[in-house]
Amino acid sequence: MAVIRDVMPAFDLLQPGSATEAQKLLEQYGADAWVMAGGLDSFDWLKDRIKKPKVLVDLSGVDELKGVHAQGDGVEIGAMTTLTEIANHPLIQKSYGVLAQAVELVASPQIRNQGTLGGNVSQDARCWYYRGGWPCYRAGGNICYADTPVGRNREHAIFGADRCVAVHPSDSAPALIALDAKFLIRTPQGERVVDAEDYFVGPETDITKLNILGSGDLLTAIRIPGTWAGAKFYFEKVRDRNVWDFPLMNVASAIRLSGNTIDQIRIAVNAVAPRPMRLKAVEDAVRGKPADADTGEMAGKIAIQGAVPLQFNAYKIPLMRNLVKRAIAPPEEAQWS
Numbered sequence: 001m002a003v004i005r006d007v008m009p010a011f012d013l014l015q016p017g018s019a020t021e022a023q024k025l026l027e028q029y030g031a032d033a034w035v036m037a038g039g040l041d042s043f044d045w046l047k048d049r050i051k052k053p054k055v056l057v058d059l060s061g062v063d064e065l066k067g068v069h070a071q072g073d074g075v076e077i078g079a080m081t082t083l084t085e086i087a088n089h090p091l092i093q094k095s096y097g098v099l100a101q102a103v104e105l106v107a108s109p110q111i112r113n114q115g116t117l118g119g120n121v122s123q124d125a126r127c128w129y130y131r132g133g134w135p136c137y138r139a140g141g142n143i144c145y146a147d148t149p150v151g152r153n154r155e156h157a158i159f160g161a162d163r164c165v166a167v168h169p170s171d172s173a174p175a176l177i178a179l180d181a182k183f184l185i186r187t188p189q190g191e192r193v194v195d196a197e198d199y200f201v202g203p204e205t206d207i208t209k210l211n212i213l214g215s216g217d218l219l220t221a222i223r224i225p226g227t228w229a230g231a232k233f234y235f236e237k238v239r240d241r242n243v244w245d246f247p248l249m250n251v252a253s254a255i256r257l258s259g260n261t262i263d264q265i266r267i268a269v270n271a272v273a274p275r276p277m278r279l280k281a282v283e284d285a286v287r288g289k290p291a292d293a294d295t296g297e298m299a300g301k302i303a304i305q306g307a308v309p310l311q312f313n314a315y316k317i318p319l320m321r322n323l324v325k326r327a328i329a330p331p332e333e334a335q336w337s
Contacts, residue, residue: 008043009052015061019220022062023186027216029055035218036060037080037119040111045124050133065118065220068092073226076184079118079219083172084109086117096224097337098233098252102175105235105250108243118219120172121183121199122211125274126246127156127166137163137207146310153310155248158317160273162203165310168210173200173276174252174268175235179228184221185213196222197268200275210275228254228266232291232336234327238319247271249319253327255336260290267327269303272320279303279324286328296325 011034016022026033034053036042037060045051059065065080068089075091086092087104106112106120125131125138127146135141146153147165156165173196181196199211213219232255239245253267265283270276282299289295300321307317330336 007049008046009049011053012055013058014055015058017061019062019064019186019218022057022059023188023216023218025055025057026218027188029057030215033057037122038082038115040115041119041123044131048131048133050131071223073229074224076221076223077117078221080116083112083115083117083120087112095226095229096179096233098178098235098254099172099175099224101233101235101337102171102237102250102252105237106171107245111244117172117222121170121176121222122213122219123169125164125166125210126169127164128152130166137203138166140208149311151310152312154312155246155271156310156313157273158307158309158313158320159277160202160204160275161308162207162274164203164207164274166274167271168200168273168275169246170270170276171237171247171250174250174270176222176224177268177276177278178233178252178254178266179224180266182223182225183219184223186218186220187214188216192217193223197276197278202274228256231256231264234330234334234336236323236326236334238323249316249323251320251323251327255291255328257291260292262286262289262291262295262328265328267299267324269320269323272307272316281305282324282328291329293325293329296327296329299328300325 032054034056036058065078067078069076083103087100092100129145130138146156157167176196183194183199185192234253237250238248249271251269256264268278282302285302286295286299303324304317304321
């Protein structure tokens, strides 16, 4: 077990005033630099002395990375926009309610006031072995302590495990995937735009991180097209406590109906795999079907195909089946937004 201390390691604090300056600093310092958005994930790492960057690039002074702005028929959200601002923004509430619901369920009001959208999608895994400094695969070792006969893995993956069984902890990620959002990234080679689902990576791609950001890269904004504005939305999060906790599982769906028939759909779940999962097989199966309990039941069964539970998380299989069912055909007490 790592020795936990409450004194942060020494580092140089850099506070750029523009996104261009921030990206240049990240390019200059490379692997020695740490990006800090709201600081909530960062301070955990720093106080526990697990991460010891030489340079911390604080983005709090980069105003161009903040705010919600209408763009064409869609909306662009700066990566440094707080979760509270997003949850309360009239345009998000009116046209993209699934995102407002998702960010409003992150942690507690105090954390949402400080936490940012970019930070929420870019935070690291919460596996306590990894966060505690154990030399696991993700930390450069040669074992996954959670995936052993004595390992504690109640919150871990039932899909996509490849040495590491930690899950992605974001609440906003599945909502952004359901909305077909685009992530804007500044790189040393210029701006790059990627689909939300492609921003995240699993251990089969790179076991040391959860997203595609490389040395010198900076997530600047998230753009949501108007395609799904005003659709039928559903978001649900299951957690141990009603505040603070990370998801045991969450689900987000965006559906367009013709009468009661599903014309278009996007659905994603998180906290079941090392990366948020878009359920394309479910989308294909329910398209053209009525949005009723029978279709939801079918969707739930399809969603869990291939799930491989660990010693303490088999409960995630029926939980996922039922959350997907509810996202297709919400019960009366939890209707679409």
